Amino acid sequence: MKNPDKEISQLVYNSCLKLDELDFDGYLSLCSPRYRYRIVAYSPELRKDMVWQDVDREAMHHHLDLVPKHVRDLSTFARFPTVYSIDYDEGSKQARVLSGLQVFKTKLDGGETHLYAVCRLHDVVDCSNGEAQLLSRDVHLQTRQLGTGTQIPF
Amino acid sequence: MPRTSRQWTEYPKLPSTHYVNSRIYTDEDLHREEIEKIYNKVWLIACHESELPGKFDYRTFMHPSGRSLVLIRGEDDTIRAFYNTCSHRGNTLVQEPAGNAKRITCVFHHWSYDAHGNCTDIPREAAGYAGRVCKANVGLREVKCEKGLGGFVWVNIDDACEPLSAFLGDALEDLQVELAPPLEVFHYHQAVIDTNYKLWHDTNRELYHDYMHYHNRLTGLSQKGYFDRVFHTYPNGHVQLDSMEIQYQAYRGKQRTLGWPGATVACHKLIDIFPGTTFILRAPSMRVDTMTPLGANKVMIEFRGLGLKSDTPEDRAERLKEHNNLWGPFGLNLHEDLFANELQTRAMRDGAEAAHVLHAREENNTTHDEIGMRQYYAEWGRRMGRSPHDPYGKSATETASQTPTKAMARA
Numbered sequence: 001m002k003n004p005d006k007e008i009s010q011l012v013y014n015s016c017l018k019l020d021e022l023d024f025d026g027y028l029s030l031c032s033p034r035y036r037y038r039i040v041a042y043s044p045e046l047r048k049d050m051v052w053q054d055v056d057r058e059a060m061h062h063h064l065d066l067v068p069k070h071v072r073d074l075s076t077f078a079r080f081p082t083v084y085s086i087d088y089d090e091g092s093k094q095a096r097v098l099s100g101l102q103v104f105k106t107k108l109d110g111g112e113t114h115l116y117a118v119c120r121l122h123d124v125v126d127c128s129n130g131e132a133q134l135l136s137r138d139v140h141l142q143t144r145q146l147g148t149g150t151q152i153p154f
Numbered sequence: 155m156p157r158t159s160r161q162w163t164e165y166p167k168l169p170s171t172h173y174v175n176s177r178i179y180t181d182e183d184l185h186r187e188e189i190e191k192i193y194n195k196v197w198l199i200a201c202h203e204s205e206l207p208g209k210f211d212y213r214t215f216m217h218p219s220g221r222s223l224v225l226i227r228g229e230d231d232t233i234r235a236f237y238n239t240c241s242h243r244g245n246t247l248v249q250e251p252a253g254n255a256k257r258i259t260c261v262f263h264h265w266s267y268d269a270h271g272n273c274t275d276i277p278r279e280a281a282g283y284a285g286r287v288c289k290a291n292v293g294l295r296e297v298k299c300e301k302g303l304g305g306f307v308w309v310n311i312d313d314a315c316e317p318l319s320a321f322l323g324d325a326l327e328d329l330q331v332e333l334a335p336p337l338e339v340f341h342y343h344q345a346v347i348d349t350n351y352k353l354w355h356d357t358n359r360e361l362y363h364d365y366m367h368y369h370n371r372l373t374g375l376s377q378k379g380y381f382d383r384v385f386h387t388y389p390n391g392h393v394q395l396d397s398m399e400i401q402y403q404a405y406r407g408k409q410r411t412l413g414w415p416g417a418t419v420a421c422h423k424l425i426d427i428f429p430g431t432t433f434i435l436r437a438p439s440m441r442v443d444t445m446t447p448l449g450a451n452k453v454m455i456e457f458r459g460l461g462l463k464s465d466t467p468e469d470r471a472e473r474l475k476e477h478n479n480l481w482g483p484f485g486l487n488l489h490e491d492l493f494a495n496e497l498q499t500r501a502m503r504d505g506a507e508a509a510h511v512l513h514a515r516e517e518n519n520t521t522h523d524e525i526g527m528r529q530y531y532a533e534w535g536r537r538m539g540r541s542p543h544d545p546y547g548k549s550a551t552e553t554a555s556q557t558p559t560k561a562m563a564r565a
Binding site: 039051052053067071073148 | 205213250251252253339340341342343344345346347366367368369406471474475478479482483484485486487488489490492493494496
């Protein structure tokens, strides 16, 4: 891998683009077979961390397969990640990546856009096969009030 | 056949208990009246005891009246509730939704209170008040507070209210065993939804909308025994639905394996408490919905997911997973329900030609019977002194004098 930082950043951006486009197969193609995805949030009400989603690649695949069969708000989401830091370990060929993420929602009827959520992405990226793949993603939500919610992960 | 304006607005040819005027979901004046006549009089869940497990732990609660309450566990292990308001200048006392404080001290002028609501300190009391104001007379405003079945902490701001046991009656009996072991809240989230609170609670009172849920069509609606469940009504507007074993393998390819003490694996139970609390056991996890109306067209719903306090890490992870798959903010089912309510509200906002909303299915009180909603609106009418089908009409006085049972018998 000639330029790990560039490829790793591109991986983070692509993962968001694929979900924006509802290209679930494309998203999963960026994930390692050992992929683990979690959404966590600290609750000041409970004074502890909560886990709002915790799935491996197979369960994520199953979840995304089911999304089109369920009723959902057809408003669209736009994910805007900013990669803050990439800590690449040459020995393991893995990188820890910290990104900020803003998610905007645009209503289907009328096109009004508003900020839906802010969070941080804590990714582990595996580069051992010559390409960057998501090994894990922990979404740390700051926004906990998500209205009707969404079936599509961040 | 499409209908004209006259046809659209004329009363359905149904008993008046079987439909409501949609303005009860959109009228701001009626909403303010509901707060006064219903929410300021009934018992509401403020939190669960596991949210304030230690001595001097506190938890806040936004009462539908708009008053912030603070619940505190005293050194005697009793949980008491007060207005979260300083007796001095009306400042909010605690700002964090949960915390621990042996003394609650107002940030503004440092008046302090203990967990019994006594004022314990007024800086420079004698110098400023010279006996005209003294600690003994400026305690916090206490609110009725009782711990109920399952460890839920209920409050009622009406000093003259009936006891919690009288309000609930036997409505929670079907969950008596399941709510017996110590429970713990593992999930909490709020959702502010552009809908009327009654529309959300309606959704929890009828299963006809299972047609909307892909998951429920496969695991329930198309399964043996689904249509045999019976709704049971209780005084004060509460309702309970018979349990059923859900066939999760029809959706995920495998049945759930972890159950709940006292319940079968994959058991589903439902109890609705007037005016807006719902207990749902979908083993292996339990969900309790409470809500705070924020206006005729806006409601803040609080969702709690519960497991057993004695859970092993493995069992807790299993309960979490099953809870989140359907009921979390990123789950597949909860979004469907909430979104459907928003769509209802969009269609009702124009009050020029109010629609009639039907609660007219009669199937011997079984699964798709809408008795749960009829029971609700009979109680609503009794408390409001208005008829839900004709909220501004002359039948209002007549309805006010009737009990829910009588009103339903008339149907």
